[in-house]
Each structure stands twice: as structure tokens, then as C-alpha cells.
Amino acid sequence: MGSKRSLSDTKELADLAAKHARIIESGWTGTNERTFIAVKPDGVQRRLVGEIIRRFERKGFKLVGMKLLQASEEELRQHYGDLREKPFYSGLVKYMSSGPIVAMVWQGLDVVKTARKMLGETNPADSLPGTIRGDYCVEVGRNVIHGSDSVESAQREISLWFKHHELFCWEECNEHWIYA
Numbered sequence: 001m002g003s004k005r006s007l008s009d010t011k012e013l014a015d016l017a018a019k020h021a022r023i024i025e026s027g028w029t030g031t032n033e034r035t036f037i038a039v040k041p042d043g044v045q046r047r048l049v050g051e052i053i054r055r056f057e058r059k060g061f062k063l064v065g066m067k068l069l070q071a072s073e074e075e076l077r078q079h080y081g082d083l084r085e086k087p088f089y090s091g092l093v094k095y096m097s098s099g100p101i102v103a104m105v106w107q108g109l110d111v112v113k114t115a116r117k118m119l120g121e122t123n124p125a126d127s128l129p130g131t132i133r134g135d136y137c138v139e140v141g142r143n144v145i146h147g148s149d150s151v152e153s154a155q156r157e158i159s160l161w162f163k164h165h166e167l168f169c170w171e172e173c174n175e176h177w178i179y180a
């Protein structure tokens with residue numbers, strides 16, 4: 001009874017599958033570009049999760065994945081592999097594994113570059129007011145949020161922190177008010 005599908009349901013499912021296949025083939029470019037954002041342990045402790053999500057939602061980006069997790073040192077060594085020679089590396093791994101983080105994937109046109117602007121500079125002292133780091137933190141070693149620095153890093157980081165089935169393709173009802 002409940003399992004019966006009408007012809008239009010079947011067509012809708014086929015259209016959706018074709019759309020997702022096109023998006024995946026396109027390599028997440030254009031309005032489907034994706035970036036990895038993490039609210040760091042200090043951001044979670046300081047109750048900044050809601051404010052950060054609010055900023056990305058209000059901007060017009062789409063949340064396609066999110067989870068609260070406590071990262072292991074091993075996962076963080078993979079994530080920050082290119083910084084392993086830096087003097088702050090072991091402190092960074094300890095800080096990042098010291099409490100829960102909120103890992104997210106946001107989608108939208110030029111989201112990698114725009115998210116970096118919304119975050120501000122790595123060092124909060126160089127971040128303008130109005131940016132997340134400019135408004136909510138003071139020291140580089142406690143800079144509350146991470147965002148991928150390039151499309152390639154975003155792809156690597158998303159696949160490190162998220163499994164396929166944890167990411168969603170969903171249709172926004174107000175998309176035509178965000179994109180012309």
C-alpha cells in the first residue's frame with residue numbers, strides 16, 4: 001500500500017538522481033562549490049556555534065553536512081599535515097583535540113573564497129571587525145574557526161571528515177532569490 005509509487009514519483013526520483021549525478025560530475029564547481037568549515041573547541045566552548053551558522057545561512061550559503069565530534073590527534077595530524085614542520089604544530093594538534101568541534105560543509109558560488117573573507121585573517125589581530133575572527137577572538141592560537149584555503153584543500157578536507165552518506169543534496173525553495 002504505502003510502497004506504491006506513482007509514475008510522477010518515479011520520474012521525480014529519476015530527475016533528482018540525474019541532477020545529483022550532474023553535480024558530482026561537475027566536481028562541485030559554480031553554485032555547487034563546497035567548503036569545509038570547523039568551529040574549533042574554543043568556538044564551541046564560547047557558545048559561538050549558533051552565531052557562526054547564522055552568518056553562513058544569512059549570507060545565502062547552503063548547509064550540506066554537519067556534525068559534533070571530538071577529533072583524534074591522528075585525524076588532526078592528517079588534516080594539518082602541511083604544517084607539521086611549524087613550531088606551533090604540536091600545540092595546534094593538542095588544542096584541536098581538546099574538546100568537541102563542529103564540522104560543517106557549506107555550499108554555494110565561490111564559497112571557499114567568500115568563507116575565508118567571512119572568517120577574517122588567520123591572526124585575529126589582522127582581522128577586520130565584521131569578520132568572525134575580527135569580532136570574536138584575539139589570539140592566533142585560539143582563533144575559533146577553520147575554513148579551507150582552496151577548492152583543492154576543501155575537497156581533501158571534506159573527504160577526510162565526512163563520509164559520502166553524511167553529505168546532502170537538497171533543493172532550496174528560495175534559490176531563485178539568491179542566484180539570478
Ligand SMILES: Nc1ncnc2c1ncn2[C@@H]1O[C@@H]2COP(=O)(O)O[C@H]2[C@H]1O
Binds near residue numbers: 142
Ligand atoms: N603562529 C601561530 N601560532 C599558533 N597557532 C598558529 C599560528 N599560525 C597558525 N596557527 C594555527 O594553525 C592553524 C592553521 O589553519 P587554521 O585556519 O585552522 O588556523 C590556524 C591557527 O589555529
